Amino acid sequence: MSDEQKEFKESAMVRFLRATEVDTRLLGMIGALLLIWIGFHLYGHFVNDYGAFLTPRNLWNLSVQTSSIAVMATGMVLVIVTRHIDLSVGSLLGFTAMIMGVVQVWILPEVLGLGHPMIWVITVIVGILFGTLIGAFQGFLIAYLDIPAFIVTLGGLLIWRGASYLVARGETIAPVDPTFSLIGGGPYGTIGATGSWILGIVISLAILLMLYNGRKQRLRFGFPTRPMWAELLIGGTGISFVIGAVLVMNAYPWPKGIIRQYAAANNITVPEEGLFISHGFAIPILVAIGVGIAMTFLATRTRFGRYVFAIGGNPEAAELAGINTKKMTMMIFALMGGLTGIAAVIASARLKSATLALGQFDELYVIAAAVIGGTSFAGGIGTIYGAILGALVMQSLQSGMVLIGFDAAIQQMVVGGVLVLAVFLDNLYRKKSV
Amino acid sequence: MENATQSNDPNAGATPLVEMKDISISFGGIHAVDKASCELYPGEVVGLLGHNGAGKSTLIKILSGAYSRDSGTIFVDGEEATITNPRQAKEYGIETIYQTLALADNVDAAANLYLGREILTRWRTLDDAAMEAETRKVMNRLNPNFTRFKDPVKQLSGGQRQSVAIARAIHFNARILIMDEPTAALGPAETEQVGQLIHQLKGDGIGIFLISHDIHDVFDLADRVVVMKNGAVVGSARTEDVTKDEVLGMIILGKCPPGASKGPGALDD
Numbered sequence: 109m110s111d112e113q114k115e116f117k118e119s120a121m122v123r124f125l126r127a128t129e130v131d132t133r134l135l136g137m138i139g140a141l142l143l144i145w146i147g148f149h150l151y152g153h154f155v156n157d158y159g160a161f162l163t164p165r166n167l168w169n170l171s172v173q174t175s176s177i178a179v180m181a182t183g184m185v186l187v188i189v190t191r192h193i194d195l196s197v198g199s200l201l202g203f204t205a206m207i208m209g210v211v212q213v214w215i216l217p218e219v220l221g222l223g224h225p226m227i228w229v230i231t232v233i234v235g236i237l238f239g240t241l242i243g244a245f246q247g248f249l250i251a252y253l254d255i256p257a258f259i260v261t262l263g264g265l266l267i268w269r270g271a272s273y274l275v276a277r278g279e280t281i282a283p284v285d286p287t288f289s290l291i292g293g294g295p296y297g298t299i300g301a302t303g304s305w306i307l308g309i310v311i312s313l314a315i316l317l318m319l320y321n322g323r324k325q326r327l328r329f330g331f332p333t334r335p336m337w338a339e340l341l342i343g344g345t346g347i348s349f350v351i352g353a354v355l356v357m358n359a360y361p362w363p364k365g366i367i368r369q370y371a372a373a374n375n376i377t378v379p380e381e382g383l384f385i386s387h388g389f390a391i392p393i394l395v396a397i398g399v400g401i402a403m404t405f406l407a408t409r410t411r412f413g414r415y416v417f418a419i420g421g422n423p424e425a426a427e428l429a430g431i432n433t434k435k436m437t438m439m440i441f442a443l444m445g446g447l448t449g450i451a452a453v454i455a456s457a458r459l460k461s462a463t464l465a466l467g468q469f470d471e472l473y474v475i476a477a478a479v480i481g482g483t484s485f486a487g488g489i490g491t492i493y494g495a496i497l498g499a500l501v502m503q504s505l506q507s508g509m510v511l512i513g514f515d516a517a518i519q520q521m522v523v524g525g526v527l528v529l530a531v532f533l534d535n536l537y538r539k540k541s542v
Numbered sequence: 543m544e545n546a547t548q549s550n551d552p553n554a555g556a557t558p559l560v561e562m563k564d565i566s567i568s569f570g571g572i573h574a575v576d577k578a579s580c581e582l583y584p585g586e587v588v589g590l591l592g593h594n595g596a597g598k599s600t601l602i603k604i605l606s607g608a609y610s611r612d613s614g615t616i617f618v619d620g621e622e623a624t625i626t627n628p629r630q631a632k633e634y635g636i637e638t639i640y641q642t643l644a645l646a647d648n649v650d651a652a653a654n655l656y657l658g659r660e661i662l663t664r665w666r667t668l669d670d671a672a673m674e675a676e677t678r679k680v681m682n683r684l685n686p687n688f689t690r691f692k693d694p695v696k697q698l699s700g701g702q703r704q705s706v707a708i709a710r711a712i713h714f715n716a717r718i719l720i721m722d723e724p725t726a727a728l729g730p731a732e733t734e735q736v737g738q739l740i741h742q743l744k745g746d747g748i749g750i751f752l753i754s755h756d757i758h759d760v761f762d763l764a765d766r767v768v769v770m771k772n773g774a775v776v777g778s779a780r781t782e783d784v785t786k787d788e789v790l791g792m793i794i795l796g797k798c799p800p801g802a803s804k805g806p807g808a809l810d811d
Contacts, residue, residue, distance in 0.1 A: 329675040409667040411660055414649075418657055421648035428608055428644045430629035430658035488648035 128338040133482050133537065137497050141504065148508035160511045164360035168387055171357070172293040172458065174503040175392035176201075176451040177470065181477035181495035182403040183447035186413075186440050188478055189420040191487035192250065192257035194441065196264030197448050197474050200242055201467030203272040204452035208235040209281030209462030212288060228288035236449035242268070243445015247438035257441075265471065273464060282461030292458030293390035295366045301358045304388035308354035312347040319343050358386040392454045396496070399450060404492045416440065420488035473502050476527040484534060502526070557620040559584050559749040560636070560718050565604055565614035574600045576773040577614070577806055582718065582749040587740060589764035589781075590753045591793055597773040598753050599641070602720050605751075606638040607631035618718075629658070635717035639724055641753075643707040647696035651688075652677040654695055655710045680709045684739075701732040708736075712743065719743060720751045725759055737763055757793065761786055771796045774807025 125132060145161055153159035160166055180197050187194045212231040220227060246264055250257045283289075290297035299307065319339055326333050334342075362370070362385045370385070371378045407413035415436055419426040427433050451470075456462050479485070480501050481494030505526060509519045558581035567575045575597045582588050592598045603609045605616065607628040616623045618634045625631050631638075638644075645654050652673040661669045661676070674691055681688040685705040695703055704727065711719055721740075725733040740750060740763055752760045760767070761781060769776040769792040776792045779802030788799035796809040 325671045329671050331671070331674065405667075411662070411668065414653060414657075414660060414668060417649055418646040418653070421646035422644065424642075425644035425646050426657070428606075428628050428638070428640065429646075430627070430632055432629075488646070 127335050128342060129334060130342070131491075133494065134497075136537075137481070137494065137501065141497065141501055144501065144504045144508060148504075148512060151512050156512060161508055164356050166507070166511065167356050168360040168390070170500070170503060170507055171393045172390045173507060174500050175293075175390075175396040176454040176458075177473045177477055177503060178396045178496045178499035179399045179447055179451045179454065180444075180470065180474040181481070181499045182399055182492050183440075183444040184474045184478040185403075185481070185483050185490040185492055185495045186407065186416050187257075187444050188475075188483045188485060189416055189488060189490045190437065190440055191420060191423070191485075192437070192440075193475070194246075194257065194261045194444050195471050195475075196246065196261040196268060197444065197451075198467040198470035198472075199265050199268035199272070200239060200445065200448045201452045201455060201470055202464065203242075203268040203275070204235050204239045204449050205456035205462040205466045206272040206275040206281065206464075207238050208232075208452065208456060209284065210275060212285045213281050213283070223286075225287070227285045228291075231285065231288055232291075232453050235453050236446050239449025239452065240442050240446035243448065244438060244442035246445070247441025250441060251434040251437035269468075276462075278464050280461050280463045284457065284460050284462075288453075289457045289460045291391055291395065291453055292456070292460070293392045294458075295362045295387060297391045297457075298387045298389060299391070299394070300388045301386035302388075304354045304357055304386070307389060307394075308350050311350050315346045315350070316343055354389075357389050360387045361385060362387065392458065395450065395454060399447065400492060400496050403447075407492055412436075412439070417488055420490075422488075472523065472527065473499070473506075476523065476530065477502050479527065479534065480530045482534070484538070485531070556583055558582060558617070559586075559619065560605070561617040561620075562601070562605060563615045563617070565601060565611050565616075567600060567604060567609060567612050573773050575604070575611075578770065578773070578775045579805070580768045580775060580778065582751060584717075584747045584749055585744050586766065587744055587750045587752060587764045589757075589760035589767040590751055590770065591757060591760065591767055591789065592755065592770035592776075593793060594755055596755075596770040596793075598770045599722060600773075601770070602638070602722060602751060602753055605631065605718075606636060606720055608638075632658075632714070635715060636720065637711040637714065637716035637718070638720040639707050639711045639722065641722040641726065643703055645695050645703060645707060648694050650694060651681065651691055651698075651706050651709075654706055655680065655713060657710070659714060676713075677709070680713050681705065684709050685735075700727045701729070704728060704732065704736075708739065712748075716748060718749050718751075720753070722753045723755070723759075724752065726754075757786055757789055761789065768805075769793055771807050775805030776807045776809075777802040777805045779803070 149159040149161035152161060180201070184194060184197070208231050211234050212227050216224065216227045216230060242264075246257075246260050249255050249260045319342065323333055323339065364382065367378060367383050367385060370376075371383070376383075407416065415426065415431050418429070418431065419433055419436060423433060452467070455466055459466065477498035478490065478495045479498070481491065481496070481498030483490030483495060502523070505522060506519060509522060514522075561579075561581040563579050564577045565575055565579070566573065566577055578597065578601050580588070580590070580601075590598045590602065600609065604611045605625065607625050607630055610626050616625055618636075623634055625634065625636075646657060652670070655677050656673050661672045663669045678691060681691075685702065688702055688705060690698060690702070695706055698706070704724075708724075724736055728736065740752075743750060752764060754760045757767075764781050766778060766780050767784075767789055768778040769789065771793070776796045777798040779789070779792075779799070783801035784799055788801065791797045791799065792802065796807060798804045798808040
């Protein structure tokens with residue numbers, strides 16, 4: 109290719125990106141994700157004679173495994189954007205799960221009776237409140253007593269893990285309430301094929317509505333808008349992605365044992381060729397999607413979010429503009445704690461118990477997810493969708509390595525290496541783009 | 543002050559827009575500002591002069607709410623004012639353009655202009671389109687060459703960043719404007735623009751404090767100068783009653799010329 113052609117090609121690419129206003133980083137991340145997925149699949153295909161990665165079953169599991177990290181990563185974005193860090197989320201998750209275990213296994217059945225329908229509701233509320241309170245307490249130490257977040261949460265990492273041991277002397281608390289356990293997924297903790305289609309269509313309509321509204325808003329004030337083809341391309345890509353996800357989730361059927369159990373319980377005779385009952389979206393993913401949407405709204409559409417980014421960009425300027433930065437810091441850590449509470453619900457429901465090791469090393473995955481998703485340690489920069497994609501990247505690496513049979517030691521080393529590499533690539537990207 | 547009793551003072555008998563009386567603040571045993579007093583009248587431009595470390599920026603940060611004073615009183619319109627943080631100062635119509643500009647570099651001009659005072663929709667969400675529209679109007683008046691409304695302010699030139707900071711200070715009906723070294727980072731053409739803006743704001747009855755360590759920046763713009771040295775006020779003088787050299791003497795030596803009224807920080811004769 110001659111230089112002239114190359115220049116033309118580049119400018120066409122640049123023009124394309126400008127017209128669609130697509131974040132180049134987002135494209136990079138999706139590219140990396142596809143590379144990981146296809147890489148693991150092909151590795152399995154050629155080395156182990158079975159490509160297990162790109163199967164509905166693995167992708168469904170991957171989505172469930174990602175949920176709890178993704179929920180926490182959305183909060184970690186705000187923490188890192190304001191130039192702080194939270195190293196305590198893994199331990200706090202374990203502690204909160206223990207408390208919830210005690211509440212739903214030891215206390216509530218005594219008070220309300222075993223299997224009472226309110227048990228899971230009260231447990232979830234207790235978990236989220238508990239996480240929020242501890243987060244707020246850590247935030248108070250950071251904001252009002254001027255102890256660096258690194259130290260407060262490093263202390264928290266040890267303290268909450270120790271505390272969760274004390275709660276039950278290291279015992280595993282099980283079994284959790286059956287309704288509660290649905291929040292962790294499993295064959296029954298899904299919304300089925302029809303539910304998934306309805307959800308997919310609702311989300312598709314929401315995408316169209318958002319694009320339409322955004323355009324209308326810009327036209328109202330006479331601002332430049334994206335060309336029509338770009339709007340259609342973005343809408344079309346988004347909707348195809350949603351429909352694709354529905355198809356994959358629905359392609360994963362219930363295992364035979366569950367079908368037998370279900371048929372026996374509902375007096376259905378299983379035909380000779382077997383029944384095909386789809387999983388569809390699992391409940392934890394719905395929780396993660398809900399949290400993702402709520403956090404995106406909070407970060408981009410509210411005063412709170414605006415202040416988070418302003419503080420991250422220039423803490424002194426934010427203070428001088430009249431923002432109560434101390435109160436904001438405390439609220440951000442409280443929010444992080446609340447999200448850790450939600451993640452604890454998902455993680456312990458998935459395990460159907462509260463164990464001492466729950467949430468161990470999660471802080472590393474959560475921080476890595478946020479950083480891979482483009483959150484900068486320099487402060488002021490980061491996106492919620494990036495962190496969720498980052499969580500998916502981390503989890504893909506992790507389960508990919510499990511599928512192809514890497515042992516735990518190697519897995520840890522790879523995860524650690526990827527975290528360092530991600531920050532390095534982030535530095536390179538920023539130096540080039542600004 | 544003696545100045546107020548002089549017959550040629552146009553402000554004689556008027557209530558000052560803002561009066562700071564016996565303001566003191568110390569940091570770790572050092573008296574950064576020591577019993578400093580000064581006042582500002584509507585439509586008046588007061589140059590606050592002194593070396594680096596003379597206490598002028600600290601005094602003004604007390605007025606803008608960035609620092610809490612140890613003692614002393616601030617009056618706005620003759621009434622005692624409570625100013626302990628920037629929010630309260632803004633409620634009194636005191637706006638500040640800081641030397642550092644105090645912009646959040648990672649967000650765009652509209653977000654900076656409305657920082658802390660966002661326009662909300664009826665759903666209590668940010669009305670970005672309305673804020674951008676207002677910002678476009680303000681910036682068109684202030685700096686017609688400004689077109690980069692979508693970029694983070696980090697990517698703007700020094701002059702453009704300055705105009706964002708100025709727009710933020712004057713957009714919300716400021717009555718008292720504090721400009722800390724407003725032209726330090728600007729080229730000649732932009733400095734000229736700031737000069738014109740000051741004349742225009744003065745005409746609107748806004749009181750302006752111009753802070754500088756360089757007398758040439760402010761002498762022609764100011765109606766009056768207040769000179770500080772080592773945290774104390776050397777004296778104040780109407781610019782028509784003194785020469786630049788005399789004011790330089792005040793800044794460097796703390797020596798009060800005959801045309802100025804003496805403050806507590808003045809050199810004894």
